[in-house]
Amino acid sequence: xxxxxxxxxxxxxxxxxxxxxxxxxxxxxxxxxxxxxxxxxxxxxxxxxxxxxxxxxxxxxxxxxxxxxxxxxxxxxxxxxxxxxxxxxxxxxxxxxxxxxxxxxxxxxxxxxxxxxxxxxxxxxxxxxxxxxxxxxxxxxxxxxxxxxxxxxxxxxxxxxxxxxxxxxxxxxxxxxxxxxxxxxxxxxxxxxxxxxxxxxxxxxxxxxxxxxxxxxxxxxxxxxxxxxxxxxxxxxxxxxxxxxxxxxxxxxxxxxxxxxxxxxxxxxxxxxxxxxxxxxxxxxxxxxxxxxxxxxxx
Amino acid sequence: xxxxxxxxxxxxxxxxxxxxxxxxxxxxxxxxxxxxxxxxxxxxxxxxxxxxxxxxxxxxxxxxxxxxxxxxxxxxxxxxxxxxxxxxxxxxxxxxxxxxxxxxxxxxxxxxxxxxxxxxxxxxxxxxxxxxxxx
Numbered sequence: 001x002x003x004x005x006x007x008x009x010x011x012x013x014x015x016x017x018x019x020x021x022x023x024x025x026x027x028x029x030x031x032x033x034x035x036x037x038x039x040x041x042x043x044x045x046x047x048x049x050x051x052x053x054x055x056x057x058x059x060x061x062x063x064x065x066x067x068x069x070x071x072x073x074x075x076x077x078x079x080x081x082x083x084x085x086x087x088x089x090x091x092x093x094x095x096x097x098x099x100x101x102x103x104x105x106x107x108x109x110x111x112x113x114x115x116x117x118x119x120x121x122x123x124x125x126x127x128x129x130x131x132x133x134x135x136x137x138x139x140x141x142x143x144x145x146x147x148x149x150x151x152x153x154x155x156x157x158x159x160x161x162x163x164x165x166x167x168x169x170x171x172x173x174x175x176x177x178x179x180x181x182x183x184x185x186x187x188x189x190x191x192x193x194x195x196x197x198x199x200x201x202x203x204x205x206x207x208x209x210x211x212x213x214x215x216x217x218x219x220x221x222x223x224x225x226x227x228x229x230x231x232x233x234x235x236x237x238x239x240x241x242x243x244x245x246x247x248x249x250x251x252x253x254x255x256x257x258x259x260x261x262x263x264x265x266x267x268x269x270x271x272x273x274x275x276x277x278x279x280x281x282x283x284x285x286x287x288x289x290x291x292x293x294x295x296x297x298x299x
Numbered sequence: 300x301x302x303x304x305x306x307x308x309x310x311x312x313x314x315x316x317x318x319x320x321x322x323x324x325x326x327x328x329x330x331x332x333x334x335x336x337x338x339x340x341x342x343x344x345x346x347x348x349x350x351x352x353x354x355x356x357x358x359x360x361x362x363x364x365x366x367x368x369x370x371x372x373x374x375x376x377x378x379x380x381x382x383x384x385x386x387x388x389x390x391x392x393x394x395x396x397x398x399x400x401x402x403x404x405x406x407x408x409x410x411x412x413x414x415x416x417x418x419x420x421x422x423x424x425x426x427x428x429x430x431x432x433x434x
Contacts, residue, residue: 058396083382090389094396101400104407111410118414122421129428 034085035073041092042066051095054102058095065091158279159197159270162187164225166263174220176228184225187267188232195238198276200268200283201225203243204250206259211245219243221265240276247287330372331381338365338384341391345398354397361390 042062045051051059069084154161168180176184191199203218222241230236246253249262270279342361350358368383 080382083385087385087389090386090393094389094393097393097396097400101396101403104400104403107407108403108410111407111414115410115414115417118417118421122424125421125425129425 029078031073032078032082032085034082034089035069038066038069038085038088038092041089045092045095048096048099050103051099053099054106055095055099058091058098062088062091062095159268159274162267162269164265164267166260168265169221169224172217174217174224176224181228184228185232188229188234191229191234191269192232194269194272195235196272198238198270198274198279199234199240200266200270200276200279201239201241202248202266202268202283203241204248204262204264204266205246206262207246207249207253208259215243215245217243218245218265225265225267238276240280242280242283244287328377328381330375330377331368331384334381334384334388335365335368335372338368338387338391341388341395345391345394348395348398349402350391350394350398352398353401354394357390357394357397361387361394364390 045062046059065084065088069081069088072080072084154163164180164183168177168183169175170177191197201222203220203222205214205218207214219242222243226236226239226241229239246262249258250264251258251261253259253262268279270276338361342358342365345354345358345361364383364387368380368387371377371380371383
């Protein structure tokens with residue numbers, strides 16, 4: 001403490017003694033562990049950028065708390081020092097936890113903005129999608145005119161006649177091939193846009209094989225087309241399907257090409273206001289051979 | 300040297316004496332009513348902030364310390380009562396802070412999940428829309 005060897009001059013000893021007295025409390029013993037722990041805790045917190053940026057006020061409170069503990073120590077009150085050190089440590093913890101809370105709140109704000117962006121994107125996408133659909137529809141309408149050509153649509157006195165070739169069906173069957181769907185979808189779209197027009201679906205075959213068999217096959221093919229169009233939203237009430245078998249060829253059956261052309265399904269889109277039932281009757285009346293029997297009708 | 304030593308010794312003794320008196324918590328210290336009422340208030344605050352759920356340990360500590368402070372008051376141990384009240388106050392403040400932080404963290408998590416769900420729903424809706432657009 002103040003003890004010195006006789007060699008040191010008196011004034012120095014006096015000075016030393018005075019200093020020692022002034023700090024009697026502080027230097028008498030090492031500081032209590034509690035105070036050192038409080039100092040360490042505060043040092044750690046005050047060098048943590050999260051704490052200094054997000055909880056400066058709480059950190060300041062912790063600092064004041066530590067200073068009060070230091071004062072107690074300087075005044076030599078060990079019990080009070082330990083008490084205040086404990087308080088200071090709690091204050092440091094408060095600052096730390098407070099900073100975490102602020103961080104979470106800031107994150108929530110960021111997320112709220114992100115949520116808004118996601119919703120906005122979605123709305124924009126919807127609008128974009130709606131526009132795209134509208135654009136596609138008008139393109140389809142334009143394309144329909146072109147695809148009707150593909151369907152070899154012909155304006156006749158009966159109405160608009162679309163001819164579906166034999167290749168759309170499985171050989172000698174009434175089942176539609178997958179490729180047929182694209183064509184039939186175009187037909188369906190065309191028909192949906194003209195709801196006031198009724199249709200005749202007429203199946204035809206070549207002359208190969210028994211007449212009754214051909215009538216049956218041609219009728220089943222016509223019905224297959226009607227079925228498909230109904231699934232695509234065309235009201236079957238607008239449709240009359242018939243199978244005419246080999247009765248109404250368009251070209252000679254003597255060549256292979258000719259026979260393939262005769263194997264067809266014709267969709268006759270009648271003029272607005274014309275009844276499909278009546279048109280079918282008129283058609284039946286056109287059949288060449290009286291003795292050939294009536295075309296196979298659907299019930 | 301010896302003279303100086305005597306002076307130092309007496310001063311040191313006086314200091315120790317004062318310190319001892321201060322530590323004894325004698326009745327000359329006024330009752331810490333202010334500290335006690337502050338501690339009560341902060342304890343209530345902590346409970347309202349949901350500390351029971353998010354910081355039960357600190358809340359329990361604060362209650363204990365407050366009870367001990369009141370008993371110390373009754374026994375006229377004012378210094379001890381003040382210290383206990385101050386500790387209760389600090390514990391209660393910590394409990395409040397923990398509770399508020401826990402809620403803020405939960406809110407942030409909920410928001411994250413909400414956005415995930417939103418994204419999933421929107422992606423689903425978009426896929427449905429695209430499927431419908433196919434001819």
